[in-house]
Amino acid sequence: MINKAFSFCLTLALLCISVLANAQQQNTEKGPINEFFRSNDKIYVIVGVLVIIFIGIVLFLIRLDRKIGKLEEKERNNP
Amino acid sequence: MAKHWWKALAILLLLYVIIAGFTVEIPIIGTNGQSSRGLFFHVPMWICMYTMFTISIVYSLFFLSKYDLKKDVIAAAAAGVGSFFGVMGFATGSLWATYTWGGTLTDDPKQMCTALAILIYLAYLVLRLSIHDLDKRARISAVYNIFAYALLIPLTYIIPRMVDSLHPGSATTPGFASKDTSGSMKQVLYPAFIGWTLLSVWIFSLVVRYKKLQLKNIFK
Numbered sequence: 001m002i003n004k005a006f007s008f009c010l011t012l013a014l015l016c017i018s019v020l021a022n023a024q025q026q027n028t029e030k031g032p033i034n035e036f037f038r039s040n041d042k043i044y045v046i047v048g049v050l051v052i053i054f055i056g057i058v059l060f061l062i063r064l065d066r067k068i069g070k071l072e073e074k075e076r077n078n079p
Numbered sequence: 080m081a082k083h084w085w086k087a088l089a090i091l092l093l094l095y096v097i098i099a100g101f102t103v104e105i106p107i108i109g110t111n112g113q114s115s116r117g118l119f120f121h122v123p124m125w126i127c128m129y130t131m132f133t134i135s136i137v138y139s140l141f142f143l144s145k146y147d148l149k150k151d152v153i154a155a156a157a158a159g160v161g162s163f164f165g166v167m168g169f170a171t172g173s174l175w176a177t178y179t180w181g182g183t184l185t186d187d188p189k190q191m192c193t194a195l196a197i198l199i200y201l202a203y204l205v206l207r208l209s210i211h212d213l214d215k216r217a218r219i220s221a222v223y224n225i226f227a228y229a230l231l232i233p234l235t236y237i238i239p240r241m242v243d244s245l246h247p248g249s250a251t252t253p254g255f256a257s258k259d260t261s262g263s264m265k266q267v268l269y270p271a272f273i274g275w276t277l278l279s280v281w282i283f284s285l286v287v288r289y290k291k292l293q294l295k296n297i298f299k
Contacts, residue, residue, distance in 0.1 A: 043102070044102075047101045061281060
């Protein structure tokens with residue numbers, strides 16, 4: 001059941017990527033957030049990239065931590 | 080939740096290090112340009128490696144004093160995580176050297192000696208895999224680990240400080256003494272040391288907990 005849901009989500013995400021690739025155009029939107037990311041030769045874009053990668057790794061570690069914790073719990077209840 | 084506070088501290092410190100590491104004002108010196116920011120990410124890899132290898136030798140000594148196999152498993156886990164951070168440090172340093180020293184693998188003594196030290200620890204991991212008898216493996220690898228650590232410190236810390244090196248802190252270049260590093264960099268560097276070290280301890284604790292579940296016959 002979980003596998004089906006997962007593969008459905010993955011297919012949907014991959015489809016979304018192809019749609020996004022087709023809809024590519026120059027982002028010229030104004031606003032304080034866009035101005036901030038374009039300032040200082042767009043260095044904040046890469047700061048954002050690294051923050052995203054780091055948050056991804058941390059979420060992975062937290063999930064792993066919880067999974068191992070659950071296994072330990074199971075082990076404690078029926079050794 | 081009470082026992083997880085240090086993981087949250089590691090995440091917060093590292094988020095600060097990533098954001099401040101790219102945005103803080105740094106002095107532009109020589110051919111380094113903006114690449115001096117690598118200090119916040121390259122040097123902590125080595126701090127993590129030293130922390131893990133120190134944990135590893137301490138547990139090897141514990142093992143040799145009581146012959147308790149649990150200690151040997153923990154020493155091996157620490158050596159594995161330490162080698163990983165060592166390889167990361169070497170890779171980041173090689174990339175950095177390509178664009179500042181004019182070569183990926185230079186004749187810099189610290190780089191060469193560190194490559195040797197990492198190879199010595201990789202040999203430790205291979206040695207463990209080559210012995211099937213648990214007690215024999217634990218004893219031989221614990222003794223080897225002591226020799227490996229006894230080489231690690233001279234190779235990566237003492238020799239590079241005695242001879243000319245491109246790294247800071249050698250015979251002819253300034254080190255990280257109180258006057259040599261700009262204050263703005265220290266504000267990021269020290270949190271980076273703490274944050275990355277906590278992250279490496281977190282990864283190490285996950286490996287140990289996994290090993291405890293996997294090797295139930297030893298951890299009873």
